[in-house]
Amino acid sequence: MDLVIYNSLTRQKEAFVPRVPGKVSMYLCGPTVYNRFHIGNARTFVVGDSMRRILAYLGYEVLYVQNFTDVEDKIIKRAKALGITESGLAEQEIANYFADARRLGISPADVHPRVTEHIKDIVDYIELLIAGGYAYQAQGDVYFAVEKYEEYGKLSNQKLDELVVGSRVEPGDAKRFAADFALWKAAKPSEPSWESPWGPGRPGWHIECSAMVRSILGGHIDIHAGGMDLLFPHHENERAQGEALCEGEPYVKYWVHIAFLVINNAKMSKSAGNFYTAAELLEKYDGKVLRFFLQSAHYRSPLSFDMGLLDSAASGLGRLENAVLALRQAKEFIPKEQAVLTLDFAGYEDKFRAALADDFNTAEAWAVLFDLVKEVNIALARQAFGGRDAAEAEAFLLRLGHVLGVDLASATFLEQHIDELIAKRQSARANKDYQAADRHRAELLNMGIILEDTPQGVRWKKQ
RNA sequence: GGCGGCAUAGCCAAGCGGUAAGGCAGAGGUCUGCAAAACCUCUAUUCCCCAGUUCAAGUCUGGGUGCCGCCUCCA
Numbered sequence: 001m002d003l004v005i006y007n008s009l010t011r012q013k014e015a016f017v018p019r020v021p022g023k024v025s026m027y028l029c030g031p032t033v034y035n036r037f038h039i040g041n042a043r044t045f046v047v048g049d050s051m052r053r054i055l056a057y058l059g060y061e062v063l064y065v066q067n068f069t070d071v072e073d074k075i076i077k078r079a080k081a082l083g084i085t086e087s088g089l090a091e092q093e094i095a096n097y098f099a100d101a102r103r104l105g106i107s108p109a110d111v112h113p114r115v116t117e118h119i120k121d122i123v124d125y126i127e128l129l130i131a132g133g134y135a136y137q138a139q140g141d142v143y144f145a146v147e148k149y150e151e152y153g154k155l156s157n158q159k160l161d162e163l164v165v166g167s168r169v170e171p172g173d174a175k176r177f178a179a180d181f182a183l184w185k186a187a188k189p190s191e192p193s194w195e196s197p198w199g200p201g202r203p204g205w206h207i208e209c210s211a212m213v214r215s216i217l218g219g220h221i222d223i224h225a226g227g228m229d230l231l232f233p234h235h236e237n238e239r240a241q242g243e244a245l246c247e248g249e250p251y252v253k254y255w256v257h258i259a260f261l262v263i264n265n266a267k268m269s270k271s272a273g274n275f276y277t278a279a280e281l282l283e284k285y286d287g288k289v290l291r292f293f294l295q296s297a298h299y300r301s302p303l304s305f306d307m308g309l310l311d312s313a314a315s316g317l318g319r320l321e322n323a324v325l326a327l328r329q330a331k332e333f334i335p336k337e338q339a340v341l342t343l344d345f346a347g348y349e350d351k352f353r354a355a356l357a358d359d360f361n362t363a364e365a366w367a368v369l370f371d372l373v374k375e376v377n378i379a380l381a382r383q384a385f386g387g388r389d390a391a392e393a394e395a396f397l398l399r400l401g402h403v404l405g406v407d408l409a410s411a412t413f414l415e416q417h418i419d420e421l422i423a424k425r426q427s428a429r430a431n432k433d434y435q436a437a438d439r440h441r442a443e444l445l446n447m448g449i450i451l452e453d454t455p456q457g458v459r460w461k462k463q
Numbered sequence: 464g465g466c467g468g469c470a471u472a473g474c475c476a477a478g479c480g481g482u483a484a485g486g487c488a489g490a491g492g493u494c495u496g497c498a499a500a501a502c503c504u505c506u507a508u509u510c511c512c513c514a515g516u517u518c519a520a521g522u523c524u525g526g527g528u529g530c531c532g533c534c535u536c537c538a
Contacts, residue, residue, distance in 0.1 A: 032536090041538045042538085074536070157467070158466060158533095159466090162534080228468090234537095259538095262532095266531075267531075270537065272537095296475070296485095297476060297477085298476085302468080302469070302532085304474090304476090308475095312487040312488075313487085315488090316475095316487065322500075326501085361478095363477055364478080367484055367486080368484095370485055370486065380501075429496080438498090441498085450498095452498090453495065455494085461499090
């Protein structure tokens with residue numbers, strides 16, 4: 001089952017061949033920590049986390065790195081507005097990131113580097129670029145000379161002269177060429193700065209990733225992922241920096257770009273103001289509902305967002321969870337029919353794996369799980385399923401759900417109390433005291449528990 | 464202006480040369496003390512439009528139309 005990945009650089013799907021057999025190095029562009037991330041940002045983080053899980057599921061040993069940009073204009077601006085230090089703000093928002101991410105089922109990366117911890121690596125990197133003739137110093141700034149890198153524009157499929165037309169030149173910029181970009185910015189009053197061979201200043205945006213990739217992962221990686229909007233200029237610039245020091249071997253083998261969340265037919269973005277933070281959505285929806293929703297489309301397709309779609313996702317996920325719950329409660333049942341019916345777990349897993357190996361097609365992988373659940377439900381309804389088969393099906397579903405970062409098991413904390421109330425209701429029903437029976441049922445409903453009277457006995461599920 | 468993407472049922476969304484996945488919503492039925500769930504059946508002769516290639520096209524080619532994104536901070 002060979003993995004195929006769409007590479008933005010070649011604009012086609014390619015067979016995945018890691019640099020080192022069996023091992024994958026992957027870097028995901030993380031957040032600028034100046035406030036909470038929104039559900040659109042969350043798509044990128046969730047997709048990155050799932051790719052990492054899928055790679056592991058496919059048998060690779062994965063080294064996963066996600067950075068925090070903790071020096072940046074917006075951080076400086078907001079810290080000033082709040083009257084706190086830049087590092088204080090960054091610290092707070094990094095903590096918020098982890099809190100929100102955990103609830104979305106996103107595991108911490110193997111390394112979460114921060115720009116401020118890698119200033120020396122960045123300075124060293126820039127010195128190498130200057131020594132190699134790729135960068136020049138001008139009035140305390142250092143710029144990357146785009147014309148020195150002949151492939152500049154290849155990643156975003158732009159011609160250099162077209163880029164010049166659209167490029168921004170700030171007043172006061174000391175660039176030699178309009179499309180050149182800053183590696184190091186001379187310090188401005190009341191902004192954080194570090195000493196460097198070019199005087200006090202701070203790193204430009206693009207250099208951080210190249211420098212951290214070099215110092216942590218060794219300068220060459222298999223997969224570099226990020227949001228679609230980072231393709232240009234960020235990744236184009238980063239690639240130029242990376243390739244400048246790469247001596248023939250590609251800086252990144254596979255460039256992966258994740259499409260946007262779309263709200264009212266427009267990109268969700270902080271600057272447009274049309275966003276919901278993950279944190280506020282988490283007040284109303286379980287993290288796994290959000291995660292399930294964010295994986296309901298292929299990562300390269302824009303995904304529509306609105307509250308109604310979240311409700312739909314909750315219903316859909318509920319179908320999966322309830323099947324798992326039914327299976328758990330069916331484990332003790334002896335099937336009425338001999339269990340002639342055996343589910344083809346291997347067949348389902350082949351389809352599931354094939355979907356994910358085809359450029360991480362999570363939408364199709366979920367469909368495989370829904371197909372299995374349908375078959376399970378039919379078997380359960382026919383009373384042809386129970387015992388060990390049910391246990392096996394439950395474990396299977398939980399295992400595959402975990403590959404996509406969603407725990408399909410429901411909480412068990414109240415089970416004992418639930419069982420007591422069900423027993424009371426059952427005896428009331430046996431005595432045809434339906435008033436009492438309904439009272440117990442209402443009591444359970446208050447706890448968020450819904451009863452189902454099935455041929456195999458009473459079953460319950462979460463509301 | 465340059466570059467790129469998308470258009471599939473009421474909604475979301477797979478499929479990307481072999482005769483329309485899956486989810487949500489909806490309708491009818493079975494089951495039930497009543498429910499709920501589950502199950503069964505139904506809901507796109509058709510994939511924005513027009514040409515073309517092919518034995519065969521949402522799927523490839525050309526031309527339209529509409530929408531979106533990047534080119535400025537942005538996941």
